Amino acid sequence: WYGKGQKQSYERHSGLQSVQRDNTFLSFRQRQKISASDHKTLTDIVMYCKDYATSRTSMPWLILGGSMGWGKSHLAQAIVNERTADPELGVAGHFVKAQQVLQSLRDAYDHGSYTNVIRKYKESPLLVLDDLGATSNKRSDDEALSWVDEQMLTILDHRSNERMETVITLNVPLIRIEPRLRDRINDTGTGLCKIFAKELPSYRTGEIQN
Numbered sequence: 001w002y003g004k005g006q007k008q009s010y011e012r013h014s015g016l017q018s019v020q021r022d023n024t025f026l027s028f029r030q031r032q033k034i035s036a037s038d039h040k041t042l043t044d045i046v047m048y049c050k051d052y053a054t055s056r057t058s059m060p061w062l063i064l065g066g067s068m069g070w071g072k073s074h075l076a077q078a079i080v081n082e083r084t085a086d087p088e089l090g091v092a093g094h095f096v097k098a099q100q101v102l103q104s105l106r107d108a109y110d111h112g113s114y115t116n117v118i119r120k121y122k123e124s125p126l127l128v129l130d131d132l133g134a135t136s137n138k139r140s141d142d143e144a145l146s147w148v149d150e151q152m153l154t155i156l157d158h159r160s161n162e163r164m165e166t167v168i169t170l171n172v173p174l175i176r177i178e179p180r181l182r183d184r185i186n187d188t189g190t191g192l193c194k195i196f197a198k199e200l201p202s203y204r205t206g207e208i209q210n
Contacts, residue, residue, distance in 0.1 A: 014080050014081075014084050014092070014093060014094065014095060016077060016080060016081070016084075016095050020077045020095070021081060021084075023073075023074045023077040023078055023081065024078050024081050024082070025046065025049070025050055025053075025075075025078045025082065027074075027078075028046060028071060028074055028075065028078060029203075030042060030071075030201075030203050032201060032202070032203060032204075032205065032206030033206065034200075034201050034206065038200055038201060041198055041200065042070070042071075042200060045064075045075070045196050045198070046075065048062075048194065048196070049062070049075045049078065049079060050082070052079060052167070052194075053078070053079040053082035053083060053089065054082065054089050055089055057194065058191065059191055059192060059193060059194040060163045060164060060165050060166065060192060061159075061160075061165075061166045061167075061168070061185075061187075061192050061193040061194070062079075062166075062167045062168070062193070062194050062196075063167075063168050063169075063170065063185055063193055063194070063195040063196065063197070064076065064167070064168070064169045064170070064196050065169070065170035065173070065174060065195070065196065065197035065198075066170075066196070066197045066198040066199050066200060067198070067199045067200055067201075067202070067208045068171065068202060069202030069203060069204050069205070070198070070200035070201065070202060070203060071203055072169040072170075073130050073131070073169055076095065076128050076130055076167050076169050077095055077128075079093060079126075079128060079167055080093035080094070080095045080126075080128055083126065091125030091126050091165065092125060092126060093125075093126040093127075093128050093167075094124045094126065094127055094128065095128040095130065096121075096127070096128070096129060096130065097129075097130045097131050097134070098129055098130065098131050098132045098133070098134055098152070099131065099134050101121055101129070101151070101152075101155070102148060102151060102152075104117055105117055105118060105151050118151070118154065118155065121155045122154070122155050122158040122159065123158075123164075124164075125164065125165065126164075126165040126166070126167070127155075127159065127164070127165070127166050127167070128166075128167040128168075129166065129167065129168045129169070130169050131169060131170075131171045132152070132168050132169065132170050132171075132177070132181075132185075133170055133171050133172035133176060133177055134171055149178040149180070149181060152178075152181055153178075153180055153181055153184075156181060156184050156185070157184065160184045160187065160192060163192065168185060170185075170197070173197075174186060174197065
């Protein structure tokens, strides 16, 4: 998509809204008091995300799951912001919500541009896919279910095969993800994925939200 040193291009293609550009590793703070054990777990996750953003990890996929509200989306956005701030760190990131991907594909299909749009998600050097599973409670029939999953599978299967940098945040347990998608997301055996699926207190309430 875009080469190193092109910071303005990185910002334009980041997919981040202006308020999300303030979500950095420096601004990541746990607002509520948490146990020493939870604090250590969260610190380890943040450190790994920093290493991922600076291309110091070996696994191309990073999966952030578990309970709601502990900062998964913030950290995903921080990775994109880190790459945007210093393009020399590695390829640029593109942040997008899973629902937004599906809506853009539906619109593209209606307007005859489906191939170009899905290629964008398949070939983005670093795709940051937020809230995968958000459509789970909004599916009304088997046909809609299969279409949604087929689109995500097409994108993620390509990125898995090519071992392209991919960050995914989940808002549902892995067991609720369609089995073929879950097989890719849960692939630690080939060294594809690093997974953090933790039950941590919400930074809003200090309680674990499921």
